[in-house]
Amino acid sequence: MPELPEVETIRAQLDPRLAGRTFEEAEILDARLTRPRPASEVEGQLVGRRVEGVGRRGKHLVLTLDGHGELVLHLRMTGRLHWHEGGAPVQEPHVRARFGMDDGGTLTFQDARRFGTVTVLSGPQQRDEHWRGRVGVEPLSRSFTSRRLGELLDGRRGPIKPLLLNQGVVAGLGNIYADEALFAARVHPERVAGGLELQEVRRLHRAIRDRLSVAIGAGGASIDSYRDSLGRRGTMQDMLRVHLHEGERCPRCRAIIRKTRLAGRGTYWCPRCQEAP
Numbered sequence: 602m603p604e605l606p607e608v609e610t611i612r613a614q615l616d617p618r619l620a621g622r623t624f625e626e627a628e629i630l631d632a633r634l635t636r637p638r639p640a641s642e643v644e645g646q647l648v649g650r651r652v653e654g655v656g657r658r659g660k661h662l663v664l665t666l667d668g669h670g671e672l673v674l675h676l677r678m679t680g681r682l683h684w685h686e687g688g689a690p691v692q693e694p695h696v697r698a699r700f701g702m703d704d705g706g707t708l709t710f711q712d713a714r715r716f717g718t719v720t721v722l723s724g725p726q727q728r729d730e731h732w733r734g735r736v737g738v739e740p741l742s743r744s745f746t747s748r749r750l751g752e753l754l755d756g757r758r759g760p761i762k763p764l765l766l767n768q769g770v771v772a773g774l775g776n777i778y779a780d781e782a783l784f785a786a787r788v789h790p791e792r793v794a795g796g797l798e799l800q801e802v803r804r805l806h807r808a809i810r811d812r813l814s815v816a817i818g819a820g821g822a823s824i825d826s827y828r829d830s831l832g833r834r835g836t837m838q839d840m841l842r843v844h845l846h847e848g849e850r851c852p853r854c855r856a857i858i859r860k861t862r863l864a865g866r867g868t869y870w871c872p873r874c875q876e877a878p
């Protein structure tokens with residue numbers, strides 16, 4: 602599932618290709634993408650609109666449109682965006698939407714499991730309503746300080762890992778990078794979030810930023826279906842230290858990495874580096 606580094610990789614590729622271009626065609630082939638809005642309504646909102654830039658909020662790709670609009674693409678489980686420089690794209694599986702630009706380029710939205718979404722927000726009020734509570738602080742922004750993380754954890758009685766996965770608290774972390782950041786910070790995933798020591802909060806803050814930055818540099822992790830918008834695989838999967846490494850040795854202390862389920866998600870940690878509560 603694409604997390605912040607994968608979506609950021611796509612954003613960086615699409616921004617120079619789409620900024621300044623106008624939608625000439627918009628074809629929503631699967632009505633589930635735009636629910637509860639009708640596909641034809643969303644198509645009509647896009648044709649003729651110019652893209653001002655491609656941004657990101659958490660795991661959402663956000664195309665800023667002229668007239669204060671936004672096109673929000675959420676890849677969810679298996680969504681994939683593929684940019685084709687010119688001409689009609691060759692046959693691709695699971696194409697759910699196709700966007701033709703005025704320079705002849707085409708962006709396709711493929712989605713095997715059909716959990717992805719396409720949303721057009723037409724003005725400031727709709728934008729505010731859409732984003733309110735949906736995405737928390739951006740972990741690579743200046744406003745994400747270790748003090749801010751401490752405030753977000755303060756008083757929380759649940760375990761730390763599910764809190765990190767909560768998009769309304771810190772935006773963009775998913776199962777891969779939550780496991781990797783907790784390992785780097787030497788914090789057990791089941792520790793009570795509000796009970797972390799100041800030093801642990803500082804380590805976790807640094808680890809979140811570090812792991813996400815390294816992953817962006819690596820073009821994301823291609824574990825399941827993820828490919829970037831040019832069809833390439835990332836290399837971060839080769840640099841994961843605990844995630845998917847059950848039964849192997851910890852790269853730091855040589856203990857055997859373990860896996861459990863926590864809040865329904867496969868969770869990997871080192872029993873020696875990350876002391877259980």
Ligand SMILES: [Zn+2]
Nearest residue numbers: 851854871874
């Ligand atoms: Zn270890």
